[in-house]
Amino acid sequence: MGPVPVDRPVRVALVEDTDVVVEGVRTWIADDPAGRAVIVAVAGSIEAVLDGPGRDADVLVLDLELDGVMVTERVAALSDAGFRVVVFSVHVEPLIVEAVMNAGACAFLDKRTERDHFVDTIVAVAHDEPAVTPSMAGGLLQAVRLSPREREALRYLFQGMDHVSIARRLRKPSGETISAYTAKQYIERARAKFAAAGRPCRSTFALLARCIEEGLIRPEEVEDYRSGQNGP
Amino acid sequence: MARGTLAAETVQAARRARYETIRGTVVHLLAGLSTGRLDLTKPANHQQIAVAVTRLRRYLVETDEVPDPLSHELQACADAAEREGIAVDLLAPAGVIPALPVDIRRALTEPIIEVLAATATRARITVVAFATEVVVAIIADAQLAAPIAATHDDVQVAQDTEGGLWVQSRWTGLSGSPS
Numbered sequence: 001m002g003p004v005p006v007d008r009p010v011r012v013a014l015v016e017d018t019d020v021v022v023e024g025v026r027t028w029i030a031d032d033p034a035g036r037a038v039i040v041a042v043a044g045s046i047e048a049v050l051d052g053p054g055r056d057a058d059v060l061v062l063d064l065e066l067d068g069v070m071v072t073e074r075v076a077a078l079s080d081a082g083f084r085v086v087v088f089s090v091h092v093e094p095l096i097v098e099a100v101m102n103a104g105a106c107a108f109l110d111k112r113t114e115r116d117h118f119v120d121t122i123v124a125v126a127h128d129e130p131a132v133t134p135s136m137a138g139g140l141l142q143a144v145r146l147s148p149r150e151r152e153a154l155r156y157l158f159q160g161m162d163h164v165s166i167a168r169r170l171r172k173p174s175g176e177t178i179s180a181y182t183a184k185q186y187i188e189r190a191r192a193k194f195a196a197a198g199r200p201c202r203s204t205f206a207l208l209a210r211c212i213e214e215g216l217i218r219p220e221e222v223e224d225y226r227s228g229q230n231g232p
Numbered sequence: 233m234a235r236g237t238l239a240a241e242t243v244q245a246a247r248r249a250r251y252e253t254i255r256g257t258v259v260h261l262l263a264g265l266s267t268g269r270l271d272l273t274k275p276a277n278h279q280q281i282a283v284a285v286t287r288l289r290r291y292l293v294e295t296d297e298v299p300d301p302l303s304h305e306l307q308a309c310a311d312a313a314e315r316e317g318i319a320v321d322l323l324a325p326a327g328v329i330p331a332l333p334v335d336i337r338r339a340l341t342e343p344i345i346e347v348l349a350a351t352a353t354r355a356r357i358t359v360v361a362f363a364t365e366v367v368v369a370i371i372a373d374a375q376l377a378a379p380i381a382a383t384h385d386d387v388q389v390a391q392d393t394e395g396g397l398w399v400q401s402r403w404t405g406l407s408g409s410p411s
Contacts, residue, residue: 093324113321113356138326141360158326159369160356165395 003128003206004058010037010126013054016063016088017044024115025061025088032119037126046074057083058126063111064089064100072100079104079201084125097139101194104201110135128206130191130216134158137187144193144225153186163187185216192217196225253291258284276377282349286312290341294334302329302337306357306368309341313348313355320348320355327361332403339384340368340401343391347399350374364405371398 004010012029016022022042029037041054045066054060060083064072070091078085085105089096092110100108106125109118110133117133124131132140137158141151149170156166163180170178170186192211195204211217261284264270270277289308298304303325310320332340347370348355355372374397382389382401391399 094326135323138323138358138360141326155360155367158323158360159358159398159400160371161398162395165392165398168394169392 003210004126006127009035010059010123011040011057012037012059012061012122013041013049013057014039014061015043015046015049015066016061017066018063021063021111025118028115028118036123037119046071046078059084059086059106059122061086061088061109061122062105064091064096072096072103075100075103075105076199076201079203082202084128084203084206086122086125092135092138094138094142097136098143101136101139102143102198104199104203106203106207107131107133108136108139109133128210130188130195130207130211132157132187132191134160136191140190140194144190144197146190146193147186150186150190150193153183154190157187188214189216193221193225196222200226250291254288257287279349282312282316283345286345286348290338290345294337300325300329301334302332302340302366302368303359305337305341306344306359309345309348310357313351318348318351318353318355320357322357323359325359325361327359329359329361329366330363330405332366335384336386336403339382339387340366340403342383343380343389343399343401344368344370346380347372347374347376347397350376350397365403367400367402369398369400371396373397 014022014025016025026039029039040057041049041052043049043054046062049060060078062071062075062085064070064087075085075087086107086109087100087105088109088111090111097108107121109121114133114135121131121133134157137154141154141158146154153166153170156169161169163183167178167180167183170183172178188211192208195207195211196217198204208217208222212219212222261270261281272278286309289312290305293304293308294301296304306322310322313320344357351372351374353373355370355374357368357370360367376393376397379391380389380399387401387403389399389401391397
C-alpha cells in the first residue's frame with residue numbers, strides 16, 4: 001500500500017448509517033473545486049463496505065457509532081489490515097480521540113464542526129501526510145512528551161485557531177514572528193512523535209516514513225520514542 | 233448544641249456571601265430596569281444583562297456536587313448563551329482538571345462570560361488541563377468594547393482581535409508551567 005499518486009482522485013469508502021450525514025459528505029466532496037476525492041462505496045456497516053469496491057478504497061471514513069453500537073475496537077484490526085482509517089464522529093472526547101489514534105487511525109474529524117477540514121484531511125491521509133485536525137490536537141496534547149512550542153501550537157489548534165493565527169501567537173521571545181509553515185511543522189512534528197510512541201501498525205509506518213522524508217523527525221528519534229526513552 | 237450553632241452560622245455566612253456576590257451583579261441592573269433608567273435598546277446595556285444572567289446561572293451551579301465543577305460551570309455559561317440563540321461548541325476538556333477553589337474557577341470563566349455576552353452567532357470553548365495549569369479559551373464572532381482584565385492574581389487573561397476574537401484565561405499553580 002504505497003501512497004496514492006497525486007494525479008488521481010482519492011477513492012473514499014464511507015461507513016455511515018445516517019442518510020443526512022452521507023448526503024453532507026457527498027456534497028463536500030462534490031464541492032471541492034479541484035475534485036480531489038471520489039466516493040467509491042457507502043454503507044451502514046464495516047462488513048457491507050468491505051464486501052465490494054470499498055475494500056480497494058484509499059481511505060476508509062468510519063463513523064464510530066453504527067446503529068447505536070460503538071465500533072471503536074474495530075479500528076486496530078482495520079489499520080492492521082492496511083486501511084487508512086479516518087474516524088468521523090461526534091464522540092470528540094480527547095480520551096476517545098487518543099484511543100482511536102493509538103489504535104492506528106490516521107486522523108479524526110469532528111462530525112459537528114470539522115466539515116471544512118474534511119476533504120483536506122482525507123487527501124493528506126491518502127498521501128500518508130501527517131494530518132492534524134483541531135479535535136485531534138486535544139488528544140495529542142496529553143499523550144506525548146512535547147516541546148513547549150509544540151504543545152503551545154497544538155493547544156491553539158485545539159482552541160480553534162488556523163495556522164496563520166497560531167503563528168501570530170507563537171511569536172519568538174525576541175518579538176520576531178514565525179511563518180504559518182513553521183507553526184504547521186510544530187503540529188506535524190507532534191503528530192510524528194505520537195506515531196513513533198504508539199502501537200506499531202502499517203498506517204503508522206507509512207506516516208513515519210513520510211515524516212522522516214520531510215525532515216520532521218529523524219530515524220533515531222523514532223527509535224527513542226518507540227523504546228519509550230522520549231528524548232526531547 | 234455548639235456544633236449545631238456553628239453549622240447554622242456557616243450556612244448563614246455562605247448565604248450572606250452569596251447575596252453579596254449576586255447583589256453586585258444584578259441588583260443595580262434590576263433597579264435600572266424597574267425605574268426605566270436602563271435603556272434596553274442600547275447593545276451595551278443588553279450585554280450587561282446577558283453577563284449578569286450568565287453569572288447567576290454559574291453561581292447557581294457552583295455548589296453542585298459534581299466531579300468536574302469547572303466544566304459544569306462552563307456548561308451553565310454555554311446553556312445561557314444558547315438560550316440567546318448563540319451556537320456554542322463546548323468541547324470535552326483535554327486532560328484532567330485539578331481541584332480548583334471557586335475564586336479561581338470564577339476568574340477562569342469570567343472572561344468567557346464577557347465574550348459570550350458580546351457574541352453574535354457562534355463560539356467555541358475549550359479547556360486544556362495539566363496538574364498545575366488550566367487554560368480556558370473562547371473563539372467567537374464577538375466584538376469587545378474594551379479589553380478583558382484578569383480578576384485574580386493567579387489567572388492571566390490574553391486576547392487577540394485579529395481574525396475573530398480569541399480570549400484565553402490561564403491559571404498556573406505554584407510549581408509553574410508543566411514543561
